[in-house]
Amino acid sequence: MIQMAMNRYLLHVSYIGTSFCGAQRQVTGAFPRANDPSTVQGQLEMGLKQLNPCNEPVVYLSSRTDAGVHALNSTCHVDLFRRNGMQYEPRTLTICLNKHFTKQEVPIRVLKTFLIPEDFHSRHRAESRTYLYRLAIVKADALNVAPHLHLLPVEELQRCLFICTDTFDINEMKRASKLFEGLHDFRTFMARGSKDPDKMTRRVVNRVEIIEGKPLTSCSYSWPSFMCPSREDYQYYDVYVQASGFLYRQVRRMVASLIAVAQGKVSSSDIKLMLEVPSHRTWIDNIKTVPAHGLYLCEVEYLERDRATFRDSLEGGQ
Structure with a gap:
């Protein structure tokens, strides 16, 4: 009789979140669980079933992104x-899953698969997570049209937030961003929709960095030259936030606050007050x-000693 051994795998995945109701499974129930094609977790489990394991695959996500949020490099683990x-060859898992998602036209890609120790947990062992928020500032006077009629590059739709304004102080925004770094109680920046309003809300934010960004493509091929806004009319910024963990919608509310500072709607002192008096009542x-x-979601980071245990093939290490 063949002795079946459990093997645990770590998957690095990317996805476009526009068509998903979030990363975490929403269809619940006893085993065997119903398929949940509306979530990233559900789609991963459906893809893993195509490998015909003798157990029902249960995917454990390292990060539970909300509906519409994208991932450039997230992680999850599964026992098979x-x-x-x-053992399943890690490379085989990557190839088979990507073939399945391509055939089903599902916007998920597996970047890499590792064989990992049985006690490794993708969420609990994560050291930090890094998020990116993409902004494009559009000058209304440069476009010479009403703000609601400005020409947005179609390749950037649902990939970037466009703000049409003549008032945007990036230097003030950068100065205010440093207020978020360090240990703070972020209750003010947690959306009211959290399912656990009594949870601990103190978090350490390692880094908030705002750098000049780039468009996904050059607009010169998107519009005739006589009607194309020049690239100088769009100023892209990338806002990076790194921490060990985040509260519900914390990053989106932090970015919103920084945008409000840049537009002169609130001051750095207002952000400082929201951090010093953590309450939904202090939200502006x-x-x-x-x-x-x-x-x-850009990256989920693990300690070097954990990464040293990952194996990407049956023969050896990375």
Whole structure:
């Protein structure tokens, strides 16, 4: 009789979140669980079933992104039992899953698969997570049209937040961003929709950095030259936020606050007050939470000693 061994795999995945109701499974129930094609976790589990393991694959996400949020490099782990007692080759998992998602036209890609120790947990062992929010500032006077009629590059739709304004002080925004770094109680920046309003809300933000960004493509091929806004009319900025963990919609509300500072709607002192007096009552109502489509999970970082245990093939290490 063949002795079946459990093997645990770490998957690095990317996805476009526009068509998903979030990363975490929403269809619940006892085993065997119903398929959940509306979430990233559900789609991953459906793809893993195509490998015909003798157990029902249960994917554990390292980060639970909201509906509409994208991921450039997220992680998850899964335990698989193979019927012949052999291990699945990590590279085989990557190839088979990507073939499945391509055939089903699902916007998920597996970047890399590792064989990992049985006690490794993709979420609990994560050292930090880095998010990116993409901004494009459009000058209304440069476009010479009403703000709601400006020409947005179609390749950037649902990938970036466009702000049409003549008032945007990036230097003031950068100065205010440093207020978020360090240990703070971010209750003010946690959306009211959190399912656990009594949870601990103190977090350490390692880094908030704002750098000049780039468009996804050159607009010179998108519009005739006589009607194309020049690249100088769009100023892209990338806002990076790194921490060990985040509260519900924390990053989006932090970015919204910084945008409000840049536009002169609030001051750095207002942000400082929201951090020093953590309460939903101190949130300034004219700060509007930025939409999900500009947010990307960039990376989930693990300690070097953990990474040293990952194996990407049956023969050896990385």
